[in-house]
Amino acid sequence: MKGPKNPIEMEKQEWRKQQGQKRFKTWLTVCSPIFLLLVWQFLSQSGLIDARFFPPPTAIISTFIDLITSGELFYHINISLFRIFAGFLLGVIPGVILGLCMGLYAPIRHFLSPLIMALMPIPTLALLPIILIIFGIGEVSKVVTIAGSVFFPVVINTVAGVISIESIYLDVAKNYEAGKKDFFLKIALPGALPFMLEGIQMGQAIALLTIVAAEMMGAKSGIGYLIWTSYGAFLLKEMFVGLILISFFGYIFSLLLRGLQRKLLPWR
Numbered sequence: 001m002k003g004p005k006n007p008i009e010m011e012k013q014e015w016r017k018q019q020g021q022k023r024f025k026t027w028l029t030v031c032s033p034i035f036l037l038l039v040w041q042f043l044s045q046s047g048l049i050d051a052r053f054f055p056p057p058t059a060i061i062s063t064f065i066d067l068i069t070s071g072e073l074f075y076h077i078n079i080s081l082f083r084i085f086a087g088f089l090l091g092v093i094p095g096v097i098l099g100l101c102m103g104l105y106a107p108i109r110h111f112l113s114p115l116i117m118a119l120m121p122i123p124t125l126a127l128l129p130i131i132l133i134i135f136g137i138g139e140v141s142k143v144v145t146i147a148g149s150v151f152f153p154v155v156i157n158t159v160a161g162v163i164s165i166e167s168i169y170l171d172v173a174k175n176y177e178a179g180k181k182d183f184f185l186k187i188a189l190p191g192a193l194p195f196m197l198e199g200i201q202m203g204q205a206i207a208l209l210t211i212v213a214a215e216m217m218g219a220k221s222g223i224g225y226l227i228w229t230s231y232g233a234f235l236l237k238e239m240f241v242g243l244i245l246i247s248f249f250g251y252i253f254s255l256l257l258r259g260l261q262r263k264l265l266p267w268r
Contacts, residue, residue, distance in 0.1 A: 055237045060244070063237040073226075077245065080211055080222040083139065084249075087146025088207050092200060095154030099196070100188045102155070103162020116155065124149040125213050142214050142222075149210040150203035157199025161192025197261045204253045208246055 037057045043049045044056040051059075067073035102109040124145055131148075135141040165187065173187050215224025227242035 053236060055240065060237050060240045064241045064244075067238065067241060073241070073245075076221060076223050076226045076242075080215065080224070081249075083142045083146060083215075083222065084207050084211050087143040087211070088150055088204065090143060090147035091150030091207075092154050092203060095151045095199070095203075096158055096196060099155040099158025100162060100184055100192065103159045103192065104183060104188055109159065116152065120152045120156070124210060125217070128214065128217060142211070142219060145214045146207050146210050149206045153202040153206065154196070154199040157195045157202070158192050161195030162188050164195065165191035194265055197257070197264070201254065201257050201261075204257060205250060208250050208253070212246055 040054070041056045041058060044051045044054055064073070098112070102112055127148065128141075128145055131141050131144055135144055169187055169191065173183060211222065212224035212227065215222035216228040219225045223242045223245055227239050227246075230236065230238035230242065
């Protein structure tokens with residue numbers, strides 16, 4: 001008859017099991033895009049799909065290297081990243097501040113909610129002609145377009161986060177005569193942080209969608225411009241390079257924000 005297992009040994013076995021599961025999940029994450037590329041390569045080379053419209057990944061990689069070597073790709077990437085980050089910050093910062101104010105103060109919430117709910121369903125790209133009239137066709141119009149698309153999910157999620165804070169925390173702060181600064185920084189901001197980060201996560205995805213469309217419609221540089229002009233000239237390998245870059249940046253930004261979320265909200 002076997003005696004009870006050593007607790008230390010059981011803990012080691014559990015740790016090994018968790019590490020094995022983590023490695024398996026990582027392996028699956030890496031294998032899925034590689035599998036897709038291999039299938040794509042096979043279908044294109046075998047003629048099952050038209051290589052003129054779906055060039056094999058090896059040809060796209062070769063085109064990517066050529067664009068990198070010429071410096072053209074870095075030029076478009078730098079411009080697009082600047083527009084994304086500038087517009088993202090311009091949308092997130094006012095969205096967070098206004099969302100905290102609306103969540104904490106009911107009069108502000110009731111006054112602004114109809115305006116936000118009325119404007120939110122309108123796609124920012126539908127307002128692009130008005131934005132171009134007001135700000136011109138320069139960089140400002142691109143940044144404002146991205147900021148407008150990011151602003152609404154951030155402000156709405158921030159308001160929801162503040163409203164979801166249990167009233168006992170607000171009551172304690174009032175009993176201790178906390179000032180407005182303490183209400184913002186020690187009650188509203190930490191309490192709304194989970195919802196706020198979800199809104200920011202949505203915002204970064206929308207920012208990528210918006211920058212591509214904005215650069216297609218009113219720009220002479222950027223990844224969206226590269227995609228659109230390549231399509232117009234039937235340079236589909238260059239077009240796929242742009243599409244894959246947008247997908248790559250979306251994945252990287254998502255990983256960074258989720259890493260930030262784990263640091264700020266370790267209990268989640």
